[in-house]
Amino acid sequence: MNQVKWGIIGCGDVTEVKSGPAFNKVPNSELVAVMRRDAQKAADYALRHQVPVWYSDADALINDPNVNAIYVATPPDSHAEYAIRAMRAGKPVYVEKPMALNAAECETMNRVSKETGVPLFVAFYRRALPYFLKVKELIDQNVIGDIRCVLIQLQQPPAITEGQIQLNWRVSPDVSGGGLFHDLASHQFDFLEYALGPIKTVSGLARNQAGLYAADDIVVANFEFESGALGTGSWCFTVNKEQRIDQTQLIGSKGKITFCFFEKFIIRVETESGLDEYTIPFPEHVQQPLIDLIVKDLRGVGKSTSTGETAARISYILDQITGH
Structure with a gap:
């Protein structure tokens, strides 16, 4: 993958400064599409951040041939669903933290990643700050x-x-x-x-x-x-x-x-x-250093320190502590 062309599912508050702008500031990376169920908010985000394409349907973004990597920035209850759909479409996924609702969902996500051979990363960006x-x-x-x-x-x-x-x-x-x-x-x-x-x-x-x-x-x-x-x-x-x-x-x-x-x-x-x-x-866009590592990983010239495997361990720890 020479150029990583990102699509965001769920362009809410976390993407305004923490992550969204970083996709265009990292070398060999660009944000080409965004999706939000509220079409008006999706269009507004695209306009303000100069993103060429917006959608109100997740499958439309996932199947966009110009998108070759997906950032899932929704709340945790839909992380597994969107990540699995994206991986089954052959597109690497960067998902917000916590990785999913619980450790069981994380295991399912990692299993799909292994089955499809599609990489899965998680936004534990302190590993790169x-x-x-x-x-x-x-x-x-x-x-x-x-x-x-x-x-x-x-x-x-x-x-x-x-x-x-x-x-x-x-x-x-x-x-x-x-x-x-x-x-x-x-x-x-x-x-x-x-x-x-x-x-x-x-x-x-x-x-x-x-x-x-x-x-x-x-x-x-x-x-x-x-x-x-x-x-x-x-x-x-x-x-x-x-x-x-x-x-x-x-x-x-x-x-x-x-x-x-x-x-x-x-x-x-x-x-x-x-x-x-x-x-x-902290830098202006706190996720930028980790996004840079992920882009390097996808291009075969580096390695991300935050993956689905490392993140699943954290969900297991949280479940053990709270008894959920």
Whole structure:
């Protein structure tokens, strides 16, 4: 494949800045078609982003002969359906995260990928962001020694506008597979597996305490890496704004790394020699570095670090923690 010509299924908010524009900025890549069930919104997106063709039917986009790769950017409840249809049409797929509603759907998607020989990638883009690659580099360089413990803490207030809770697909388990834990912790566990190796055992508890929506709003978990490092995490999405926190700590035999997954761009490294800090902002289009790797992979000149196989592991971990 010399030129990767992308079609997007589901050109919603995530595609406006995070991903959509990147397809035209990566070498040997271009966005040639978009699809959304609302024809007016599809046409508006195409006009604003200078995309030559738009559709309101997914099959029409999948079967467009000018499209040779598909980006599925819908909510998780339709990831498996669209990805499988695209792969059976012989077109490589890049699907949003979480990969699907649950681990069983992920297994089906990967089986189709193997049967058809069509590649499947997933948008765990932190594997390619400079900020997180710096964290991995510090680990690989043994700056803090052997990793003993991983501590994750994520607390957020509920999204409220004019006194009303904002209800969207992310807090609808039938659409998202869970709640905000599934949406956000998937990024965390994926990067931790990339940086520290596989998690071999995991357990947890998930509850809905505040009753603001159907999904779990508080989760705790314990996990163990094959390396022997132990981890614990807590996620709560109904605190007040003063209790907001996004912090992950890697405790090593010679020091500690503290970093954030979502809110800040500072990495703190504490060792016997003192404190070092690295500030590495995210790029304008956060998915661009990973899309670049995927395009290289499809052209046979590189390798993507995020695949259907790596992403399916994360859905399994989330299912084990929440009991879903």
